[in-house]
Amino acid sequence: MENLEIARVFSQMADLLEIQDANPFRVRAYRNAARLVDGHAKPMRKLVEEENDLTELPAIGKEMARHIHELVETGSLSALDELAQKIPRSLIDVIELPGVGPKKAKKLWKELGIETVDELEHRAAAGEVAALSGFGDKSQQKILTGIEQFRQHRSRFKLVDADRLVMPLLEYLQQSSEVERLEVAGSYRRRVETVGDIDLLAIASDAKAVMERFTSYPQVTLVQMAGTTRGRVSLQSGLEVDLRILTGPSYGAAMVYFTGSKEHNIKLRKRAIEQGSRLSEYGVFRQAGDDEEGSAERDPWAGEMVAGRTEKQVYAAMELPWIAPELREDRGEVEAAARNELPVLVDLADMKGDLQMHSTWSDGKNSIEEMVVACSARGYEYMALTDHSKALAMTGGLDARRLREQWKEIEEIQERHPEIRILRSQEVDILADGTLDLEDEMLEELDLVVVAVHSRFELPAAEQTARILAALQHPQVDILAHPTGRLINRRPPFEFQLDEVLHCAKENGVVVELNANPTRLDLKDTHLMLARELGLRVAISTDAHRVRDLDLMHYGVEQARRAWLAKEDVVNALPLEDFLKRQ
DNA sequence: GCCGTTTTCGGCCCGACTGTTTTCAGTCG
Numbered sequence: 001m002e003n004l005e006i007a008r009v010f011s012q013m014a015d016l017l018e019i020q021d022a023n024p025f026r027v028r029a030y031r032n033a034a035r036l037v038d039g040h041a042k043p044m045r046k047l048v049e050e051e052n053d054l055t056e057l058p059a060i061g062k063e064m065a066r067h068i069h070e071l072v073e074t075g076s077l078s079a080l081d082e083l084a085q086k087i088p089r090s091l092i093d094v095i096e097l098p099g100v101g102p103k104k105a106k107k108l109w110k111e112l113g114i115e116t117v118d119e120l121e122h123r124a125a126a127g128e129v130a131a132l133s134g135f136g137d138k139s140q141q142k143i144l145t146g147i148e149q150f151r152q153h154r155s156r157f158k159l160v161d162a163d164r165l166v167m168p169l170l171e172y173l174q175q176s177s178e179v180e181r182l183e184v185a186g187s188y189r190r191r192v193e194t195v196g197d198i199d200l201l202a203i204a205s206d207a208k209a210v211m212e213r214f215t216s217y218p219q220v221t222l223v224q225m226a227g228t229t230r231g232r233v234s235l236q237s238g239l240e241v242d243l244r245i246l247t248g249p250s251y252g253a254a255m256v257y258f259t260g261s262k263e264h265n266i267k268l269r270k271r272a273i274e275q276g277s278r279l280s281e282y283g284v285f286r287q288a289g290d291d292e293e294g295s296a297e298r299d300p301w302a303g304e305m306v307a308g309r310t311e312k313q314v315y316a317a318m319e320l321p322w323i324a325p326e327l328r329e330d331r332g333e334v335e336a337a338a339r340n341e342l343p344v345l346v347d348l349a350d351m352k353g354d355l356q357m358h359s360t361w362s363d364g365k366n367s368i369e370e371m372v373v374a375c376s377a378r379g380y381e382y383m384a385l386t387d388h389s390k391a392l393a394m395t396g397g398l399d400a401r402r403l404r405e406q407w408k409e410i411e412e413i414q415e416r417h418p419e420i421r422i423l424r425s426q427e428v429d430i431l432a433d434g435t436l437d438l439e440d441e442m443l444e445e446l447d448l449v450v451v452a453v454h455s456r457f458e459l460p461a462a463e464q465t466a467r468i469l470a471a472l473q474h475p476q477v478d479i480l481a482h483p484t485g486r487l488i489n490r491r492p493p494f495e496f497q498l499d500e501v502l503h504c505a506k507e508n509g510v511v512v513e514l515n516a517n518p519t520r521l522d523l524k525d526t527h528l529m530l531a532r533e534l535g536l537r538v539a540i541s542t543d544a545h546r547v548r549d550l551d552l553m554h555y556g557v558e559q560a561r562r563a564w565l566a567k568e569d570v571v572n573a574l575p576l577e578d579f580l581k582r583q
Numbered sequence: 584g585c586c587g588t589t590t591t592c593g594g595c596c597c598g599a600c601t602g603t604t605t606t607c608a609g610t611c612g
Contacts, residue, residue: 030584033585101611102609134608136602226600242612
């Protein structure tokens with residue numbers, strides 16, 4: 001059983017426990033464990049095999065460790081099965097619906113016998129839900145609308161798609177003279193590879209007017225809420241957008257709060273409490289002289305406000321340096337900040353070259369010279385031309401003869417463009433048996449050998465792993481491209497042992513790629529963190545198939561930042577001289 | 584269920600909005 005599946009079991013436990021009205025902290029423990037397991041680069045299966053003490057992991061105690069052992073060894077969890085005897089598992093889908101949480105799901109089930117989304121839809125359509133106490137016409141309608149949306153848009157939005165949807169909305173809002181400041185926060189600002197919704201923050205001279213403009217954006221299909229400081233709408237695309245309107249003195253605190261992650265916020269708030277303060281989206285408040293436990297008065301402005309206007313001030317009030325949004329995942333960044341040991345993250349401006357791109361020689365849309373001119377215009381010192389190898393016939397992959405022809409053209413173009421070094425390269429297919437799709441004598445003449453899997457994704461994990469390991473041990477190989485083969489929201493990674501591959505890459509001096517294409521982002525952040533711990537270097541490459549794809553580099557850099565990578569960790573942040581010397 | 588510079592017990596983040604409420608619970612982020 002893989003980490004993702006173990007994580008799923010833990011979230012199901014959490015959901016069912018919540019419906020059962022269990023201790024909310026017990027519920028959270030399962031959610032924390034799910035998150036840890038999902039984000040852990042090394043398979044739990046492996047940790048169990050190697051007889052590691054799982055309770056060493058954060059969020060994993062005795063009980064969770066037992067659960068993981070059971071899941072790895074039997075493929076199921078008796079605790080979940082027992083719980084599912086009492087509460088139907090299908091209610092998990094029901095609590096995903098907007099406006100329905102554990103309490104209401106339980107009520108629907110106990111009083112109307114509803115166990116599934118389908119049943120809920122029928123009964124709501126028949127008007128039976130509105131008759132239930134605690135529900136009403138509006139709740140019933142919201143449930144029906146929610147079910148419709150639930151069916152249409154089940155997956156999260158790729159960051160690049162969110163970018164395309166957010167830009168015009170920002171432009172629309174900024175046309176209003178009442179908007180003084182407007183920014184996107186949330187997972188979008190943390191540059192998470194996919195986003196569930198969009199969080200906007202604004203300072204406005206007239207909050208009501210701005211909220212009205214927001215809810216009347218032409219793309220809005222549903223206004224979920226529209227208060228004086230907070231609104232939420234759904235767009236035609238299915239994307240949900242939150243708008244929070246606030247005042248200057250709280251802007252920085254709200255940015256922190258709304259940027260998240262939730263786990264990062266919780267860590268910060270705990271720190272504030274330890275220091276005798278309180279952190280909310282309004283600011284950092286020094287708690288007024290321990291006025292009795294019973295200060296049940298829920299005044300968000302209670303105490304002396306010590307920070308709030310800028311993020312920097314908020315962090316400083318907690319004796320921390322400012323933390324880059326990409327790091328705010330509670331993966332040790334608060335602790336590192338407290339020790340003043342935050343990494344200096346790689347930046348787009350650090351990039352000195354692009355190490356994967358295609359031309360019309362295979363499946364690219366632009367000529368070599370067009371790509372060269374474009375790379376040069378981006379200030380790069382070098383670039384690698386990596387057209388496909390012959391096994392990928394559909395892309396017009398190059399055999400040895402055509403590759404030699406291509407080198408002649410490269411030579412001519414190189415003479416016309418001395419300002420940039422054109423590296424002779426190829427994206428060589430790793431064949432099913434682990435051999436490479438180009439003769440050794442040709443490989444030796446290349447400046448850079450990039451290898452990748454493009455076929456037989458369905459091989460059993462052991463074979464797939466062996467295949468890649470064999471390729472990495474070839475002495476000419478420099479870079480392993482898009483190592484997991486995943487396409488976000490479209491194709492899962494193929495099954496193999498990533499940690500073994502990373503170790504092997506380390507031993508053989510192979511660099512792993514971070515493919516910057518926003519549909520790939522492969523390796524992903526947690527994998528890259530593991531690579532970094534192993535001391536592997538990373539190549540951030542666009543895999544451009546046309547000139548404009550070269551501009552996708554920033555998605556790769558953002559992902560690298562999420563993995564704590566500094567420019568020293570990135571080979572194509574090296575100046576040309578050093579890059580050439582590295583091998 | 585997890586966790587520990589005061590702790591192996593007793594904590595565990597904070598607030599807005601909605602709907603159906605005669606004063607607030609539930610949901611959400």
